[in-house]
Amino acid sequence: MQQLFQEFFKDRAVYYTSRLINKQLARGKKGSDYYLPEVYFIGILEFDMDRNGSTGISRVTERPYFYDVALCDKLTKEIFYDKLGYKMISLPLFNKQPEELKTVMDQWLYLLKHLSTMDRLPSFLDKRIFGLIFEIGEIGKLTEEELMSYEASLKHKRDAESVFNSAKKSGEALGHAKGLAEGKAKGLAEGKAKGLAEGERKKALETAKAFKEMGLPIADIAKGTGLSVEEVEKL
Missing domain, CATH: 1.20.5 (Single alpha-helices involved in coiled-coils or other helix-helix interfaces)
Incomplete structure (x- = not known):
């Protein structure tokens, strides 16, 4: 989760995954073949990652809200290495209205974007799926006195x-x-x-x-x- 814009966020994401990849190599003889498990960076962002840091204006028009990034060959567009990926969602770019929510992913993104302003779980969201996260969000909005009472209970x-x-x-x-x-x-x-x-x-x-x-x-x-x-x- 990243709430505020950071100019070198992409560098930070690559840095984190690089450190993690380095730790995944098995020690001793087991690591001699350099086999590595999959590593994925998943980010939920409350800002437009491609905006210009000084002006706040997006550098890319009609930028999709979902980033699905992988190492690929520029010429053939084929995936070069399928065990490293960056999957990020920019919530400000998700502008679907309730009637446009076609998938469970759409519903999740709508809830994440609007949770702080909701007083109750909307009827178009399945309570069996989204009830718990809404309750967690409600706890996050409690006053200090209400939170103390909740924790005591x-x-x-x-x-x-x-x-x-x-x-x-x-x-x-x-x-x-x-x-x-x-x-x-x-x-x-x-x-x-x-x-x-x-x-x-x-x-x-x-x-x-x-x-x-x-x-x-x-x-x-x-x-x-x-x-x-x-x-x-x-x-």
Whole structure:
């Protein structure tokens, strides 16, 4: 957004995009091929960019309000590089009346140009599309006292939402902690049971090995220790 005329605005636009392009090159080996993403400068201007700075008179007659600038070949008019563009709108040059607004873009430009003088959203503008920006514009026109009242109301609303969200998160945290505790208790119980089972098995194997060294029948050892015949044979 640019409200006031600036003599070297075009230079400024090129300067900004040049700096941005320079930052887009990937670091290290990834940037060795010089691949660059698209960069576009979008400007909404409240002045005629082509006017003479000293006289205020436009140097170009019938200048369209929309600038769509790209690098192109002067001879063939073909686009030379399609990943850099300047798209700017000069609001003073947009003079369409309500009955001439044929597209959504026309409606946007009409609203941007006349928003500061509107008391309400015109019926020919779709409230579903333009309602929010009109509300923002209305806030921008509030007096200092009205703005303080609005901000206080907004603070109360946000505080209420914060309390609600905090309570909700506390409930979720409590449920999460309860679930963790139950899971930990279950895990400990299962681990303990598994430990006992492994301990009993180890004791049975040691007993079976001792009996086998004593020369007792394998079938009797298996029956006495609860092990299988195959397990005793492997000892």
